[in-house]
Amino acid sequence: MNLRDIHTPVLLDRCVELLAPALTRPGAVLVDATEGMGGHSEALLERFADIHLIGLDRDTDALRIAGERLARFSDRVTLVHTVYDGIDAAVRSTGRDKVDGILFDLGVSSLQLDEAERGFAYSQDAPLDMRMDQTAGVTAADILATYGEGDLRRIFERYGEEKLAGRYARAILEARRSEPITRSARLVEVLVAATPAAVQRERSGHPAKRVFQALRIEVNAELAALEDAMPAAMGLLPVGGRIVVMSYQSLEDRLVKRLFADASASTAPAGLPVELPEHAPRFRLLTKGAELASEEERARNPRATPVRLRAAERLRETA
Template sequence: MNLRDIHTPVMLDRCVELLAPALERDDAVLVDATEGMGGHSEALLERFPHVHLIGLDRDTDALRIAGERLARFGDRVTLVHTVYDGIVEAVASTGRDRVDGILFDLGVSSLQLDEAERGFAYSQDAPLDMRMDQTTGTTAADIVATYGEGDLRRIFERFGEEKLAGRYARAIIAARQEAPLTRSAQLVDVLVAATPAAVQRERSGHPAKRVFQALRIEVNRELAVLDTAIPAAMGLLPVGGRIVVMSYQSLEDRLVKRAFVDATSSTAPAGLPFELPEHAPRFRLLVRGAELASEEERARNPRATPVRLRAAERIREDA
């Protein structure tokens, strides 16, 4: 299998450019908090020959593939099986308490999308799994089988921003009374049947798209994990250290934006005539707002279309 044929890292050159000033230090340490199949890591290890990589992923298949891809870098690579809110513990396990650069490439990976049996894609029939770590946890089938109507509606509204959340929740409850919903095609059929024809004509996306997103986020606790992980990651950076985060949907991006706003804002009480050093911002933004992939990249790699990149650099230690 040629990894370059199945995985094109998103905004690769821009990530390298943004992280470069932090990684040009001797013995610099980079954390790829979402290792995936190792595309970003490989490029950064090639560009910066003195960097040590700590790669994190909850997906054991991804870690295996990344390990094969990065084997030529020898002991410059440490891979850790963990969710990225375990970043502090993962770094500590290598005997460190600081790192110089951190990269998050959020959302479902190319590997997970391309392997039909993982159940992430509504366009392919597969078991309703959706676990990024298949060694543990609740599956999407478990949620569909056990959540009440109110809880289903809640996650569809909150994590999928689905306007027909209540209608879909009722349809699932009714359908599962007839037969268990254990496969993605079964769930898709229920959602399509529950979608009014007028809505199907008006919508640009598939009726199942937002529900599948919501189930995936619930299964993997993605937003709760991210809300903890970003501040924890920023706490590992010394002055001059940099963090780059790529999000693929608005719910993720809002959390990242909020964490960056908190870190780049003064904590001085309103009305003070001057700002004490301990109230000064701890980070500065490296890009204005959320940066998009270029039109050329979006045409070449459709998975870059929804990406929103944010980046920051530490400029002051915590008080």
């Protein structure tokens, strides 16, 4: 199997361009906080011959594949099995307290989507697992079996932005009275049956799409991990260090946008005649809003369609 055939990195050239100024420093260190199958890491290791890569991933299968793909760079690569909110501990475990560049490629990976038995895709029948780290944690089937109507509605509304959250929660409780919902095809069947025909005609996406997204986020505590990971990551950057984040759904992107906006704003009280150094912005934004993949890239790699890329550079140290 050619590893390059199973993973096409999204916005690869743009990521390289944005990180380049930070990675040309002697002895520069890059953290790929979502290593996946190593596509972005491989390109960056090829482009910058002196960098050391610290690659993080919660998925042991992904780390194994990345290790194979990056084997020729083994003296410049450290792979760590951790969720990305463990970025600070992972970096310090290598004897460092600063890194020069950080890349986040969020969301579910190509590996997880393409392996039907992981249960991430509503289009393929499989056990409802959805764990990115299959060595720990509850599965989507566990959640469907144990959560009450209120909790199911909450996650469907919050993480899926699903307008029919209450209707779907009630349908799941009714269905599980007969037998547990353990497979993706059965969950899809329940959701489709609970969706009014008029809604099915009006919606452009599948009725199960938002519920599957919500379950995946809940199973993997993705937003909570990201909310902890981003400040920790930004704190690891020295002046001139750069961070690039690619999001694939609006909840992630809004969180990144807010954190970047706060870090790039002055903290000076209104009305001060001059801005004191300690109130100056800590970061500057490197993108104007969120950048999208080109039409050409979306046609070549459909998984680039929803991507939103944001990047920032540290301007000053803080106490």
